[in-house]
Amino acid sequence: MTGIPFLSLAIxxxxxxxxxxLASGSDRNAxxxxxxxxxxxxxxxxxxxxxxxxxxxxxxxxxxxxAYPWIPRFNINYVLGVDGISVxxxxxxxxxxxxxxxxxxxxxxxxxxxxxxxxxxxxxxxxGIFSALDGVLFYVFFEASLIPLFIIIGVWGGANRVYAAIxxxxxxxxxxxxxxxxxxxxxxESGGSFNILDWHQLKLGMDVQSLIFLAFLxxxxxxxxxxxxxxxxxDAHVEAPTGGSIVLAxxxxxxxxxxxxxxxxPIAPDASHAFAPxxxxxxxxxxxxxxxxxxxxTDMKKxxxxxxxxxxxxxxxxxxxxxxxxxxxxxxxxxxxxxxSAAMFASIGVLYDRMHSRQISDYGGVVNVMPKFxxxxxxxxxxxxxxxxxxxxxxxxxxALGAVKFNFWIGFGAATTLILGAAYTLWMYxxxxxxxxxxxxxxxxxxxxxxxxxxxxxxxxCVLAMGIYPFPxxxxxxxSVNELLKHVAVSKL
Amino acid sequence: xxxVILLAGTFSKQPRNVAYALSQLTxxxxxxxxxxxxxxxxxxxxxxxxxxxxxxxxxxLVVYFAVAIALLYSRSYxxxxxxxxxxxxxxxxxxxxxxxxxxxxxxxLTIYLGLELLSLALYAMVALQRDSARATEAAMKYFVLGAxxxxxxxxxxxxxxxxxxxxxxxxxxxxxxxxxxxxxxxxFGLVFVVAGLAFKxxxxxxxxxxxxxxxxxxxxxxxxxxxxxxxxxxxxAMRLLVNGLFEFAEQWQSMLMVLxxxxxxxxxxxxxxxxxxxxxxxxxxxxxxxxxxxxxxSGVVGGDRHFALNAYSSAMFxxxxxxxxxxxxxxxxxxxxxxxxxxxxxxxFKGLNKRNSWFAGVMAMVMFSMAGIPFFVGFFAKFSxxxxxxxxxxxxxxxxxxxxxxxxxxxxxxxxxxxxxDEPLDxxxxxxxxxxxxxxxxxxxxxxxxxxxxxxLMSLCAYSLLGSL
Numbered sequence: 001m002t003g004i005p006f007l008s009l010a011i012x013x014x015x016x017x018x019x020x021x022l023a024s025g026s027d028r029n030a031x032x033x034x035x036x037x038x039x040x041x042x043x044x045x046x047x048x049x050x051x052x053x054x055x056x057x058x059x060x061x062x063x064x065x066x067a068y069p070w071i072p073r074f075n076i077n078y079v080l081g082v083d084g085i086s087v088x089x090x091x092x093x094x095x096x097x098x099x100x101x102x103x104x105x106x107x108x109x110x111x112x113x114x115x116x117x118x119x120x121x122x123x124x125x126x127x128g129i130f131s132a133l134d135g136v137l138f139y140v141f142f143e144a145s146l147i148p149l150f151i152i153i154g155v156w157g158g159a160n161r162v163y164a165a166i167x168x169x170x171x172x173x174x175x176x177x178x179x180x181x182x183x184x185x186x187x188x189e190s191g192g193s194f195n196i197l198d199w200h201q202l203k204l205g206m207d208v209q210s211l212i213f214l215a216f217l218x219x220x221x222x223x224x225x226x227x228x229x230x231x232x233x234x235d236a237h238v239e240a241p242t243g244g245s246i247v248l249a250x251x252x253x254x255x256x257x258x259x260x261x262x263x264x265x266p267i268a269p270d271a272s273h274a275f276a277p278x279x280x281x282x283x284x285x286x287x288x289x290x291x292x293x294x295x296x297x298t299d300m301k302k303x304x305x306x307x308x309x310x311x312x313x314x315x316x317x318x319x320x321x322x323x324x325x326x327x328x329x330x331x332x333x334x335x336x337x338x339x340x341s342a343a344m345f346a347s348i349g350v351l352y353d354r355m356h357s358r359q360i361s362d363y364g365g366v367v368n369v370m371p372k373f374x375x376x377x378x379x380x381x382x383x384x385x386x387x388x389x390x391x392x393x394x395x396x397x398x399x400a401l402g403a404v405k406f407n408f409w410i411g412f413g414a415a416t417t418l419i420l421g422a423a424y425t426l427w428m429y430x431x432x433x434x435x436x437x438x439x440x441x442x443x444x445x446x447x448x449x450x451x452x453x454x455x456x457x458x459x460x461x462c463v464l465a466m467g468i469y470p471f472p473x474x475x476x477x478x479x480s481v482n483e484l485l486k487h488v489a490v491s492k493l
Numbered sequence: 494x495x496x497v498i499l500l501a502g503t504f505s506k507q508p509r510n511v512a513y514a515l516s517q518l519t520x521x522x523x524x525x526x527x528x529x530x531x532x533x534x535x536x537x538x539x540x541x542x543x544x545x546x547x548x549x550x551x552x553x554l555v556v557y558f559a560v561a562i563a564l565l566y567s568r569s570y571x572x573x574x575x576x577x578x579x580x581x582x583x584x585x586x587x588x589x590x591x592x593x594x595x596x597x598x599x600x601x602l603t604i605y606l607g608l609e610l611l612s613l614a615l616y617a618m619v620a621l622q623r624d625s626a627r628a629t630e631a632a633m634k635y636f637v638l639g640a641x642x643x644x645x646x647x648x649x650x651x652x653x654x655x656x657x658x659x660x661x662x663x664x665x666x667x668x669x670x671x672x673x674x675x676x677x678x679x680x681f682g683l684v685f686v687v688a689g690l691a692f693k694x695x696x697x698x699x700x701x702x703x704x705x706x707x708x709x710x711x712x713x714x715x716x717x718x719x720x721x722x723x724x725x726x727x728x729x730a731m732r733l734l735v736n737g738l739f740e741f742a743e744q745w746q747s748m749l750m751v752l753x754x755x756x757x758x759x760x761x762x763x764x765x766x767x768x769x770x771x772x773x774x775x776x777x778x779x780x781x782x783x784x785x786x787x788x789x790x791s792g793v794v795g796g797d798r799h800f801a802l803n804a805y806s807s808a809m810f811x812x813x814x815x816x817x818x819x820x821x822x823x824x825x826x827x828x829x830x831x832x833x834x835x836x837x838x839x840x841x842f843k844g845l846n847k848r849n850s851w852f853a854g855v856m857a858m859v860m861f862s863m864a865g866i867p868f869f870v871g872f873f874a875k876f877s878x879x880x881x882x883x884x885x886x887x888x889x890x891x892x893x894x895x896x897x898x899x900x901x902x903x904x905x906x907x908x909x910x911x912x913x914x915d916e917p918l919d920x921x922x923x924x925x926x927x928x929x930x931x932x933x934x935x936x937x938x939x940x941x942x943x944x945x946x947x948x949x950l951m952s953l954c955a956y957s958l959l960g961s962l
Contacts, residue, residue: 140867
């Protein structure tokens with residue numbers, strides 16, 4: 001615990017920034033709130049970068065650890081730390097926050113201060129989730145992060161926003177409440193510790209493991225979301241404003257998957273093995289069935305939402321085949337999906353801001369009026385369908401390879417996503433962008449302005465860089481994934 | 494003791510401002526005396542009728558505090574409605590005196606005395622708005638049912654007297670410990686005592702009065718009923734069950750368990766259907782009291798009393814946090830009401846965020862806190878009770894409780910939804926005196942701050958209980 005507490009800064013800088021933005025006032029001087037938000041989003045990113053540059057890739061132990069007593073009465077401590085897995089998500093989250101603030105710059109005209117504040121506070125809370133090493137601290141951040149997103153969907157969302165917001169909130173809350181019981185139970189079993197790393201060492205009987213695993217499964221499966229508890233996601237995505245969709249897809253979905261890695265697998269390894277066939281089946285259903293569902297969507301946002309579910313099915317599949325390729329591939333896929341889905345939703349947002357329609361049939365021939373946009377959108381669509389040299393390919397390839405090693409037919413099923421993904425994404429792209437100009441609304445479209453170009457281009461660079469040279473990402477996680485697999489391989493009965 | 498000063502408050506038959514000032518002074522004075530005489534010793538006084546211990550002192554301080562806040566919140570509301578305010582303050586002080594007696598009682602009859610003093614004052618307060626049919630009806634219901642409950646309690650007490658031969662709480666405990674007296678009679682008495690207690694706490698199936706009284710009474714009175722008396726009822730439970738009948742812990746635990754589970758289920762389910770916010774908060778209060786009881790039932794497991802301190806202090810923490818949240822929620826209702834207009838329907842909250850985003854934020858915090866979402870104090874209240882329940886091995890009860898909190902979250906969320914997502918129906922700016930705004934803001938902030946740093950209050954609860962177990 002030496003030097004600057006970067007993790008605490010990564011959590012509290014955005015939260016303080018959010019409160020300041022909130023205090024900075026009304027819509028009359030909205031630009032103040034915007035600049036305050038941008039400043040703190042950039043500051044949040046700035047304090048996250050040392051986490052990566054100062055990261056020691058040779059060890060699997062927690063780094064940048066901070067520990068203070070919080071509620072000594074229940075032995076709850078404010079313990080933060082990152083390993084090779086979580087550090088990537090902290091970075092991703094801080095980065096996406098900047099994108100979201102920029103993406104909402106002029107688009108949001110009502111209650112700007114509250115909008116920016118909600119995103120900044122959420123960003124801080126999510127950094128807290130990824131770096132918490134205390135069960136209660138994790139839970140507190142996990143639940144608290146629902147509030148800003150609930151408000152974001154409900155206040156700035158589309159026509160059916162109230163339904164979507166409440167559905168989102170209750171679904172995720174339902175999952176996490178069972179987790180609370182599991183956490184309390186582990187507290188008892190471990191003789192009064194809420195430290196997650198202590199729990200990793202805990203010996204548990206098979207019955208207990210199964211119950212704990214199921215509690216975690218319900219909680220994280222909703223968040224991922226896995227088939228069949230995925231139905232809140234399309235609603236939430238469709239109704240959320242662009243920024244909300246970006247955060248939801250890029251970050252919030254990763255929380256569930258991260259939860260599997262941090263809790264379910266290492267705490268209940270035997271139960272994880274026992275339930276693996278179930279998870280693999282559900283994941284394959286998500287990959288294939290949801291892929292087909294995506295194919296028939298007429299709403300662009302819904303299509304991308306279903307494609308997210310399908311991609312996340314890939315992630316859970318990667319986790320539960322228990323080999324390094326699978327898990328590393330799944331993590332790469334999560335990071336990549338963070339960029340790609342953010343870019344897809346941002347692109348759709350760009351179109352929606354101009355046309356106020358998400359229906360594919362309202363578009364056609366956009367390339368004729370928005371060439372710069374069409375080019376960038378093309379890249380993202382390619383990445384979404386997993387084309388080589390984009391980030392989407394790396395993760396999918398690794399997971400598919402891992403799956404083939406595990407069982408040929410599972411690998412085969414998983415690989416169909418490459419076809420399905422290409423089919424629904426590129427078909428949508430074709431219908432929206434190519435062809436003759438569909439109607440006079442399309443003809444009046446203006447190409448992206450500098451602000452839009454900048455944030456889309458930055459995302460494009462990330463997508464390409466990760467596709468061509470993923471080593472900086474995999475290098476960081478390597479030691480931690482091996483450590484995790486060691487935990488999973490050893491029986492705790 | 495603090496009773497003398499409290500009585501002084503009743504002689505202030507002056508115009509209402511004087512009455513208000515005097516009652517606040519009385520409360521502050523009483524609080525100061527309690528604070529300065531607090532020495533951590535357990536001492537008995539008035540021929541063992543009263544006990545002075547840390548739990549009592551702590552609860553008394555919280556009660557003074559809650560009553561003072563309640564009076565401040567209700568002042569402009571009562572003035573606007575020209576309800577007999579002098580009497581209101583006098584009754585409030587009498588009710589406070591009743592609560593003090595209950596909290597410090599060491600004798601079954603003293604408890605009964607305090608309870609009656611509190612209840613009679615409350616009946617009268619509910620009926621203060623004489624020309625309101627609803628208020629009168631509510632008062633009548635409250636009185637009839639309350640009298641019945643008092644009768645039950647008294648009957649139970651007489652049974653205990655018959656079996657134990659004494660009514661001093663420590664004496665009864667000793668008699669049971671020495672296995673003197675007929676166990677059947679004692680248990681029979683216990684059942685009636687629990688029933689009387691359950692009525693005062695307002696838990697199912699003795700909850701019938703709550704929704705009607707909460708809705709019918711003027712909002713300021715509801716605020717009063719929903720805050721400090723809950724603390725007194727908790728104190729009564731501690732005195733009767735823990736200090737007096739601890740030997741029967743297993744028996745009353747199983748009774749309270751049924752009451753608690755029923756309250757949590759019914760309170761949450763019924764609250765969904767309400768369109769009147771006062772009624773909704775009434776049902777939600779039922780479920781909160783059920784949750785608090787869960788803390789009380791986790792104290793003794795299979796004769797093992799190690800869990801008691803943890804369990805009872807979590808229940809105490811729960812009730813204190815509930816009072817804080819309850820004050821804030823009714824405070825916002827009073828804030829929105831003005832002369833000739835009662836804010837009590839859910840629709841009155843529509844678009845509050847557009848009218849006044851700060852108080853919409855405060856109300857949202859209260860709602861999230863009641864739903865048990867972190868970082869608010871309500872989360873840690875639920876957390877500590879659940880932790881006690883899991884420690885006692887009642888995993889399935891804990892699961893049921895969280896499932897019901899999920900249902901609870903729905904109707905709290907609905908309030909947030911109405912405030913933030915809907916368009917306002919009514920654009921009147923909020924007019925409320927500055928002291929009330931300031932205090933309400935502080936109340937909201939306290940809910941958030943205690944959610945970030947609950948340790949101090951938790952330890953206070955645990956520490957103050959140490960001497961009484």
